[in-house]
Amino acid sequence: EDAAEESNISAELIAHRKRLVDEWNAWRARCRKDISDEKRSRGIRNDGREHGDEEKEEIE
Amino acid sequence: MRPILLQGHERSLTQIKFNREGDLLFSCSKDHVINVWFSHNGERLGTYNGHNGTVWTIDVDSQSRYLVSGSADNTLKLWEVSTGKCLFTWEFPTAVKRVSFSDDDEQVVCITEQRMGYQGAIRVFRLNFDGDGKDQDPEPERFFNPIGSKATVCAFTFMKNLIVTGHESGKVALIDVATGDEIQTNERAHMDIITDLQMGPDGTYFITSSKDKVARIHDTKTLRVLKTFSTETPLNSAAIAPNRPYVLLGGGQEAMQVTTTSLRQGKFETRFWHKVFEEEVGRVKGHFGPINTIAAHPAGTGYASGGEDGFVRMHHYDDSYFKSKPYGDLEIDE
Numbered sequence: 001e002d003a004a005e006e007s008n009i010s011a012e013l014i015a016h017r018k019r020l021v022d023e024w025n026a027w028r029a030r031c032r033k034d035i036s037d038e039k040r041s042r043g044i045r046n047d048g049r050e051h052g053d054e055e056k057e058e059i060e
Numbered sequence: 061m062r063p064i065l066l067q068g069h070e071r072s073l074t075q076i077k078f079n080r081e082g083d084l085l086f087s088c089s090k091d092h093v094i095n096v097w098f099s100h101n102g103e104r105l106g107t108y109n110g111h112n113g114t115v116w117t118i119d120v121d122s123q124s125r126y127l128v129s130g131s132a133d134n135t136l137k138l139w140e141v142s143t144g145k146c147l148f149t150w151e152f153p154t155a156v157k158r159v160s161f162s163d164d165d166e167q168v169v170c171i172t173e174q175r176m177g178y179q180g181a182i183r184v185f186r187l188n189f190d191g192d193g194k195d196q197d198p199e200p201e202r203f204f205n206p207i208g209s210k211a212t213v214c215a216f217t218f219m220k221n222l223i224v225t226g227h228e229s230g231k232v233a234l235i236d237v238a239t240g241d242e243i244q245t246n247e248r249a250h251m252d253i254i255t256d257l258q259m260g261p262d263g264t265y266f267i268t269s270s271k272d273k274v275a276r277i278h279d280t281k282t283l284r285v286l287k288t289f290s291t292e293t294p295l296n297s298a299a300i301a302p303n304r305p306y307v308l309l310g311g312g313q314e315a316m317q318v319t320t321t322s323l324r325q326g327k328f329e330t331r332f333w334h335k336v337f338e339e340e341v342g343r344v345k346g347h348f349g350p351i352n353t354i355a356a357h358p359a360g361t362g363y364a365s366g367g368e369d370g371f372v373r374m375h376h377y378d379d380s381y382f383k384s385k386p387y388g389d390l391e392i393d394e
Contacts, residue, residue, distance in 0.1 A: 014388070017337055021390045024336045027279075027286070028393035031264035034281060038218055 061381070063346060064102035066364075066372035068095050073366025075117050075353045079124040082357045084141075085364055086127060087372050088115035094129055096141070099357065099364070102374055108139050110146045117158045121165040126193065128168050130156025136170050136185075140193060148196040150185070153178045162216040163263070167201070169223055169237070171211050180210040182225070184237050204240030206233070212254050217280050218263035224280060226254030226268050232283055246283045250274060255311075256297040256353070261394050267307055269298035275309050277335065289333045289340075297353045300335070303360035304381070305392045307335045310365055312350030330354060330365050336392055346373050 071090035078085055078099065088094045094108035094115055113132030120127050120141065127139040136150040136159060158171040167186055174180035183200035187193075209229030217224050217234070222243060225233045230250030234243045250270035259266045260277075265286065269275045275298040277287040289298075295311035312327040328350060329343040349368035356363045362376040 017387055018390060020336050021392055025391075025393045028264075031262065031279075035218055035262055035264060038220070042220055 061344070061375055061378050063373040063375045066095075066097050066102050066104070066374060068097075068104050068107075069093065069370050069372070071370055072349070072368040073352050073370065073372060074115060076355045076364050076366045076372060077118055077120055078355050078358055078364070079120050079141075080122045080358055081124070082359050082361070084120075084124060085355070085372070085374065086118050086120055087366055088118045088129060089366075089370070090114040091370075092131075092133075094118055094127070094139075097372070097374070099362070099374055100376075106144050108137075108144050108146070110137060110149075111135065113155070116156060119159050119161045119168070121161050122163070123165065126165070126187075126189075128159045128161065128170075130159045130170055132156075134172075136168075138168075138187070138193065138196065147193040150196075150198060152181075154180075158211075158213050160215045163218070167216070169214055169216060171214055171225075174210045179205040181205050182211060182214065182223070182235070182237070182240075184223075202237040202240075204235075204237070206235065206240070207242070213257040213268075215257055215259055215266065217259075219281070224257065224266060224283075226250075226257045228253045230254060230270060230272065232268060232278060234280075234283055244283045246278070246285070249276060249278065249283070249285065252294075255295060258299050260300050261302055267298045267300055269295035269309060269311070271295070273311075275307065275333075277307070287335060287338055289338060291331060291340075293327045296351060297365075299354045299356040299363065301332075301356050301360060301363070302358060303394070305335050306332050306341065308332055308354050308356060308363055310351030310354045312347075312368070328367070330363070334387065337387060341386055344375065347371065 069089040073089050076087045085097045085099045092111045096105045111131040115131045117130040127141050129137050132155040134152050136156050138148040152172045154173040154175045160169050169184050172181045184202035186201040209227040211225045213226040221238050231247050232249035233245045250272045252272035254268050254270050256269045267277050271294040273291050275289040276285050293311045297310045299308045309331045328347045329345050332342040333340050347367035351365050353366040364374045366372045
């Protein structure tokens with residue numbers, strides 16, 4: 001019975017942790033978009049160097 | 061995990077910083093000296109002599125070419141890393157408490173203390189490396205006095221012209237350096253003085269530590285608190301471990317209370333917390349006094365801590381650190 005209770009608690013904990021990781025990863029994905037938007041608006045290529053108007057490079 | 065003891069400072073450490081590759085560790089201290097060490101063996105590579113007061117803060121550029129330092133002697137200094145030469149000195153009416161390079165190495169932000177009728181100030185300098193580095197503009201590109209509680213820590217963000225600041229009151233603010241305006245604030249980020257602020261890997265989040273015994277991870281853009289790490293000791297420093305989902309926290313009781321505090325209470329340990337689950341995962345002992353500053357190796361292979369005891373301890377992680385998965389196989393994004 002104790003073992004059953006314990007596995008129940010750990011199942012809850014595992015579900016809780018999974019939820020935290022999912023939330024974190026979803027937020028990280030939004031951050032990566034913010035970073036690429038910011039770089040695009042500043043005219044910085046993904047390698048971090050600035051470029052002029054003469055060329056537009058696709059951001060991967 | 062046997063640490064390497066870096067012996068060379070005669071007084072307590074105030075800040076330590078790795079260069080981008082992590083092969084060098086810079087340290088500054090109340091003994092007026094800045095040192096640079098090889099992180100793999102702890103050998104001292106050199107010193108930067110010239111300050112006449114506690115060196116409160118240092119930062120190194122991404123190319124490991126230039127170092128900036130701020131001191132209680134009311135100066136900000138620019139150094140050439142490889143030669144140890146001081147290239148330029150800026151003078152202020154009060155002490156420099158925090159310096160930080162921008163990601164592109166072209167700017168430096170610095171906080172000067174509020175004291176003797178002078179307001180606390182934040183200045184941004186644009187550096188000139190066209191010549192030998194000695195031809196610097198003595199005037200800042202940006203200058204403003206933050207309103208309200210005085211700023212203690214600051215850093216550039218990934219957003220143009222925006223810096224993030226931590227304050228004595230526990231406030232965190234996002235400030236436009238062009239106008240000095242606060243774009244976002246969280247007045248109650250902490251309940252006491254903010255002691256450290258370190259950016260995450262891509263700058264979209266940062267960690268703060270505070271005397272309120274808590275460290276927090278904040279979303280840089282919104283200043284929303286994402287994670288809270290509550291300890292039982294005042295915190296002086298917090299770092300984010302690259303490649304593994306941990307944060308490192310350090311602190312301890314103030315020196316004046318040390319005599320009444322037993323070492324065995326474990327106040328002087330570096331604490332590892334799981335950054336997503338907000339659970340403590342381990343502690344590393346070592347220092348004989350409060351931990352003042354922690355830096356994570358940028359490759360995620362180790363960390364260093366600087367103590368009130370005057371020692372820097374460089375730790376290289378064992379294999380077990382990389383293999384352990386204390387919380388299963390969940391994949392966590394950096």
